[in-house]
Amino acid sequence: MTAASPEPTVPTRDQVLRAPKVLLHDHLDGGLRPATILELAAEIGHELPAGDADSLARWFAESADSGSLVRYLETFDHTVAVMQTAPAIARVARECVEDLAADGVVYAEIRYAPEQHVSQGLSLDEVVAAVQEGFEAGMAAAGGRIVVRQLLTAMRHQARSMEIAELAVAWRDRGVAGFDIAGAEAGFPPTRHLDAFEYLQRENFHFTIHAGEAFGLPSIWQAIQWCGADRLGHGVRIIDDVKVAEDGSVELGRLAAYVRDKRIPLEMCPASNVQTGAATSIAEHPIGLLTRLRFRVTVNTDNRLMSQTSMTAEMWSLVQAFGYTLDDLRWFTINAMKSSFLPFDERLAIIDGVIKPGYAALLG
Ligand SMILES: O=c1[nH]cnc2c1ncn2[C@@H]1O[C@H](CO)[C@@H](O)[C@H]1O
Numbered sequence: 220m221t222a223a224s225p226e227p228t229v230p231t232r233d234q235v236l237r238a239p240k241v242l243l244h245d246h247l248d249g250g251l252r253p254a255t256i257l258e259l260a261a262e263i264g265h266e267l268p269a270g271d272a273d274s275l276a277r278w279f280a281e282s283a284d285s286g287s288l289v290r291y292l293e294t295f296d297h298t299v300a301v302m303q304t305a306p307a308i309a310r311v312a313r314e315c316v317e318d319l320a321a322d323g324v325v326y327a328e329i330r331y332a333p334e335q336h337v338s339q340g341l342s343l344d345e346v347v348a349a350v351q352e353g354f355e356a357g358m359a360a361a362g363g364r365i366v367v368r369q370l371l372t373a374m375r376h377q378a379r380s381m382e383i384a385e386l387a388v389a390w391r392d393r394g395v396a397g398f399d400i401a402g403a404e405a406g407f408p409p410t411r412h413l414d415a416f417e418y419l420q421r422e423n424f425h426f427t428i429h430a431g432e433a434f435g436l437p438s439i440w441q442a443i444q445w446c447g448a449d450r451l452g453h454g455v456r457i458i459d460d461v462k463v464a465e466d467g468s469v470e471l472g473r474l475a476a477y478v479r480d481k482r483i484p485l486e487m488c489p490a491s492n493v494q495t496g497a498a499t500s501i502a503e504h505p506i507g508l509l510t511r512l513r514f515r516v517t518v519n520t521d522n523r524l525m526s527q528t529s530m531t532a533e534m535w536s537l538v539q540a541f542g543y544t545l546d547d548l549r550w551f552t553i554n555a556m557k558s559s560f561l562p563f564d565e566r567l568a569i570i571d572g573v574i575k576p577g578y579a580a581l582l583g
């Protein structure tokens with residue numbers, strides 16, 4: 220080892236925990252604390268599949284570990300059921316920020332579908348307000364260590380995307396940074412919601428689309444070339460357009476080349492993909508090859524409850540599987556911050572004022 224080329228630092232788990240992290244893809248209704256679900260369910264008489272926090276945590280993880288996105292999504296019935304009043308929603312939102320701050324996350328975009336939280340009479344506006352109240356309380360409690368924004372999701376099998384897009388634009392200066400569609404992918408292509416995406420483009424607003432998770436290239440192609448998505452939620456199946464020859468040389472198809480050339484961010488969620496069958500294991504997850512090929516890869520949690528994960532756990536599993544160094548983790552983190560839906564100057568302020576100094580301190 221010479222002074223000019225120090226050995227790359229493979230971090231310890233504690234360093235990963237302390238490293239500043241950025242999270243672009245995390246569902247509010249996929250990250251509740253098990254103990255909170257129990258308390259909120261008891262208040263409203265909602266019946267749960269388990270009676271204590273540990274068993275409930277296990278039930279979510281095991282049920283979600285099904286190899287199928289559709290079955291994975293069924294577990295959300297219980298989290299959504301306990302998030303139907305403003306105080307319950309605000310509590311979940313505040314605890315979300317507390318948990319992320321404790322995990323070393325410095326910036327997060329948290330998504331949820333407002334239309335799923337109106338069954339007890341809340342208006343869409345009241346749902347967004349309750350989430351914002353919880354986020355602001357959480358940020359204040361964390362003393363400025365974390366910045367959190369909302370992304371409003373429309374459910375792809377429903378027909379409310381235009382309304383949700385308008386809601387997101389109405390809240391754009393009050394904590395909502397973008398829009399998304401989620402839910403079962405097969406049979407519900409992004410173009411079903413083309414009017415909403417066209418509206419958002421006319422409004423100069425930002426959006427991401429869950430695509431290339433349970434369905435392949437046509438979904439990614441539509442999300443980008445028809446709908447104009449700024450980012451891809453998962454996007455993991457872009458690997459179907461990447462050919463690796465026996466000699467190790469790599470050839471990108473037209474769509475994969477476009478995604479890489481245009482620096483379209485991939486919101487990759489390794490643990491979730493293993494549960495839904497979109498990837499066979501962390502070690503075989505396409506994130507390894509896509510990172511090597513310098514796609515704009517970001518690392519995310521998707522659903523911390525269902526996948527029993529955190530940003531630290533996701534990054535630590537990648538360190539173990541691929542031998543990533545602190546420099547690699549810094550690269551993922553800066554990729555994510557560059558790809559966020561915050562105004563450019565605010566992104567730069569976090570990169571220069573928080574992420575770079577944070578890694579510098581760790582790298583000693
Ligand atoms: O990985 C995913 N793929 C597609 N949809 C998802 C995923 N995780 C959660 N949701 C869906 O998004 C809704 C709003 O947050 C959740 O209720 C769930 O149905």
Ligand SMILES: [Zn+2]
Pocket residue numbers: 244246401429452521
């Ligand atoms: Zn997701």
